[in-house]
Amino acid sequence: MTAATATGSVWTFDAIGTAWAIETTHPLSPVVRAEVSAVVDGFDRAWSRFRDDSAVSALATGRSASVDAPEDTDAMLALYDELDVATRGAVNPLVGDALARLGYDARLTLAPVGSPESAPPWREVMTWGSGILSLSLPATIDVGALGKGRLVDRVLESLLSRVKGDVVVDGSGDLAVRGAPVRVGLEHPYDPTRAIGVVEVRDAALCASAITRRAWGQGLHHVLDARTGAPVDAFAATWAIADTAMRADALATALFFDGGPELAAAWGASWVRMRTDGRVEWSPGFEGEIF
16 A cells, blocks of 8 residues: 655654654654553563563453453454454464464474464454453464554654644554545555555544465465365455554455445445455545546
8 A cells, every 4th residue: 555645754763663754744753752662562561462561461361360350351352243243253363273283383484383273252252341351262463463553553643742733643554534534545465566546634543454465385474264264266355444543454354355435334434455366445434536
């Protein structure tokens, strides 16, 4: 996904395993950059299954059955509940062990250790409330279905209280825009030099997902059906525009499954998705152009 923005100051950095770019009308001060870095680091320390010292790693290894609930627990798990219902169980925050079984583990071995296995029934295993997040058995929480979008929202929120003018937060495929509109190209999942369409994003968020972004081996990638533990194969890429990046990110995941378009309609969001055979579908409310 490529974005064309007005000339401004751009700060680029790497975080949570991907490239980020923040564009503002005026350069960010060292103090503001430090505040953004603190937001990102706090989120990573809580939710990264790739860090031994994270809260979710403590739960996964059984070092602890309960941890202090991270700041984003209620917001993200409430949205997971909606995703679960809409996709009939295809999206599940305990899909981490299923990903690791196929090779997308904490060490990024990218070597499967067995055939696909379904994720545990998360509502029976996970509880939260009164500031505590608990699992009744060791399991790996993976918030990849909406976590990066949530972090984009958090970063944007921290910036809006400190800077004036236009702001664009681009978390490598998860984009939030405030102020001047941004024209975005929808990158072809099989050819990054091409776009299948363009759309203008104004005071909203656009998030994308593709089975080619994190792929390894024969037919293996990061978008799994939690009911089977197997990678999806009907759709190659999705794009969703919503009021927040977390919702757009969640929809970009849900659109790989039946129920995704209906959830988008309920949220008043628009979307595009490409099937693995190249056919493209889009919502009635999509205001961009498909080539």
